[in-house]
Amino acid sequence: MNIQSKTVLVTGGGSGIGYAIAKLLSEKGNKVILSGRNAAKIEKAAKTLGLDYIVCDVTNAEAVNNLVTRLNTDYDGLSVLINNAGVANLYKLSEDARAYEKSKQEFETNYFAPVRLTEALLPLLKKQPEAAIINITSNVTFHPLLVLPTYSDSKAALHSHTVALRLSLSKDTNIKVFEVMPSLINTDATKDMGGEQNGLPPQVVAEDLYYGLEEDRYEIYVGETGKQRDAYFANPVAAVESFNQGLF
Template sequence: MKITGNTILITGGTSGIGRALAEAFHDRGNRVIITGRREDLLEQITAGRPGMAGLPLDLADPDSVRRVQAEVQTCFPELNVLIANAGISRAEDMTAETWDASDAQAIIEINIFGVLRVTAAFLPLLKRQQDATIMATSSALAFVPRADFPAYCASKAFLHSWLQSLRHQLSGFPIEVLELSPPYVQTELTGVGQASDPRAMPVDVYLSEVMDLLERKHHARGEVLLERDFARRWAERDGQYDVIFDAMNPAKKRRSP
């Protein structure tokens, strides 16, 4: 992937990793289009950054995706990079009497179908470019899950597998397919507490390492993954899956019948 001279569309670009990516790429001389549901945030972020545009987009609404697709084709026909970053995360207690599938459905709608919709919308445009990239934000939790976030982790495991198939099918086109797999980062993905959690990696530190990997093209198999997460990535291969899973998911006390 080129680091400069691109026209880049980033979903979920108004906060967290998406916003950090948008600003990092804009600082390197790229034209950047951010999308999100809150128009006030889009206006606030783009106001002080000439060359950055904001488009309202609800990935759960196919009509919204079609509207953005049409606008981009008209106003930014040179689009050559799609970063499908938007995602949501919710904890789920499947032992609770009140548990149902509503949170899982919402997660699947955005994290899976949202990525598929936006990729399908812009793939025809990307195929026309001489040098294009699709990058989707997965998670290191795709490899070893946090059991209290079952649907979220499963959605990222889906993306990991799906991106491998997409990469293979597009191998005859000048389109690079990358998987961004962040660790636990100081964003508000799971709530405001995560943004200040000292156990989480600061966003600016994470982005610095990501941009370095991209600049050096240091992403084997198309996976943009920090070295600190190699143990989880290869846990099953290395015979460490149970050890790492147990460390991430302390055993619960057995309930009395």
């Protein structure tokens, strides 16, 4: 698809992957709107990049309704939605892990929020000659990482939803549905899991996303994700054990 002169919304755009995506797409001639729940953070990012922004907690129904109303009023040319906002808890499953609480938080942000926002924006996206929904998932969509167990669950769920959404919209709309699956990226959120030492720069995700959209690659693998996917489908048991080496 042509990813120039588009109006783009990036959720979780205040830092990390979202910030890098917003920066690159803006440089490529798109009108980018940042969204995030931390007002100070999203305002600072928008000011640095020279972009518009809307403060919104995507897990809050009223805030999402306000966001959608604002977009329909002030940005009725919106044609690209990038669901990037996410949260992860680093822990291992055990009897005292409080997995339910952590998974509830992760699913609210990583799964339910993009499902709700996407559905709410479909009428606006359908009005455009060409439109796209881009869900940022992870290399854990195919198999879990034991120290991110319920985060892995939430991204697997979003992967499944993305596939269903892509097929559902393919017959009678101009909306293309993409999924970007990064491996370990160096962001503030990954410091406790070795992101600074072993992670790729967020700019790599932005570049792979951009060229993936241009080439209509509906599943965009970043870093080691493509190799990990192939290994999983070749031998699931061996791939999961290798992926979690030293963690069990």
